[in-house]
Amino acid sequence: EVQLVESGGGLVQPGGSLRLSCAASGFTFSSYWMSWVRQAPGQGLQWVASIRQHGSEKYYVASVKGRFTISRDNAKNSLYLQMNSLRAEDTAVYYCAREGTTSHYFDYWGQGTLVTVSS
Amino acid sequence: QSVLTQPPSVSAAPGQKVTISCSGSSSNIGNNYVSWYQQLPGTAPKLLIYDNNKRPSGIPDRFSGSKSGTSATLDITGLQTGDEADYYCGTWDSSLSVYVFGTGTKVTVL
Numbered sequence: 001e002v003q004l005v006e007s008g009g010g011l012v013q014p015g016g017s018l019r020l021s022c023a024a025s026g027f028t029f030s031s032y033w034m035s036w037v038r039q040a041p042g043q044g045l046q047w048v049a050s051i052r053q054h055g056s057e058k059y060y061v062a063s064v065k066g067r068f069t070i071s072r073d074n075a076k077n078s079l080y081l082q083m084n085s086l087r088a089e090d091t092a093v094y095y096c097a098r099e100g101t102t103s104h105y106f107d108y109w110g111q112g113t114l115v116t117v118s119s
Numbered sequence: 120q121s122v123l124t125q126p127p128s129v130s131a132a133p134g135q136k137v138t139i140s141c142s143g144s145s146s147n148i149g150n151n152y153v154s155w156y157q158q159l160p161g162t163a164p165k166l167l168i169y170d171n172n173k174r175p176s177g178i179p180d181r182f183s184g185s186k187s188g189t190s191a192t193l194d195i196t197g198l199q200t201g202d203e204a205d206y207y208c209g210t211w212d213s214s215l216s217v218y219v220f221g222t223g224t225k226v227t228v229l
Contacts, residue, residue: 035218037164044121045156045164045207047218061217095163102170104211104218105154109163 002026002108004096009113016086016117022079022096022110030054030074033099035106036081038092038115046092049081050099064090086117122147123208123221130227135198139224141191141208147219151211153191155184156220158205167206168193200228 008020020036035050049060049070058070069082079096093114097106124142131137141153155168166175168184171191181197191208208221 044205044223045158045209045220047209047220050218059216059218062215100154100166100169103152103154105152105166105169105209106156106164107166107169107175109165111163 002098004098004108004110006094006096006110006113009094009115011116011118012086013119014087014117017082017084018086018115020081020083020094020096020113020115024077024079024096024098027098029072029077032101034072034079035097035099036070036079037095037097037106037109038090039095039112040089040092043092048094051079083115086115088117091115091117121222122212122215122219123210125206125208125221125224127222128225128227130229131198132229133198133200136194136196137198137226139193139195139206139208139226141193141221143189143191143210143219145189146214147189147210147212148186148191149189150213153184153186153208153210155182155191155193156207156209157202158207160204164207195226198226198228202226203228 005023036048051070067085093112095112096110098108100107152170156164158164171186172184
């Protein structure tokens with residue numbers, strides 16, 4: 001059974017940093033693109049970043065470029081999101097998601113971890 | 120601001136059909152596959168349709184997707200109370216090199 005479990009969320013002050021983790025199991029982690037998707041309170045879904053199987057390609061939404069870094073450790077079946085210079089507008093539930101194999105889509109999602117940026 | 124436009128809400132009685140539209144452009148829907156997601160209240164999104172019209176295993180055939188030009192559609196037939204949720208379309212935007220989601224549609228079963 002595919003499982004994605006996020007951790008690392010919490011309350012952080014504006015300008016602060018946080019590192020999210022996603023523990024994957026039930027599939028060959030190194031064979032899949034992985035992504036982070038976020039959802040601000042009461043708002044819609046927003047894709048944040050994606051990383052290729054061995055980390056050679058990374059893509060980011062414009063609003064987080066230069067502040068967030070997506071990475072992975074295939075030996076630990078783990079995905080990460082390092083978030084620096086956090087802003088109030090980064091407040092959201094962050095979901096880890098596995099990408100499909102035939103095109104860009106997200107076939108499995110974690111339960112999400114809440115990041116709150118506030119003083 | 121999402122580049123994919125969906126109606127904010129649709130509604131119908133149990134057993135009826137609803138159609139959710141997703142409008143984009145040539146850089147996204149026009150040249151890439153579309154997927155659809157269901158988000159029940161308080162839960163993570165779930166994949167309903169991928170590659171325009173394919174259903175993952177376990178998704179009932181009451182859910183169907185289609186695409187024409189720069190628009191896509193999700194149909195839900197035989198509407199059930201358990202279908203009350205938010206629905207999002209999504210696709211890759213080749214010009215922006217980003218994945219984009221639609222604005223979301225709330226389905227209400229009357």
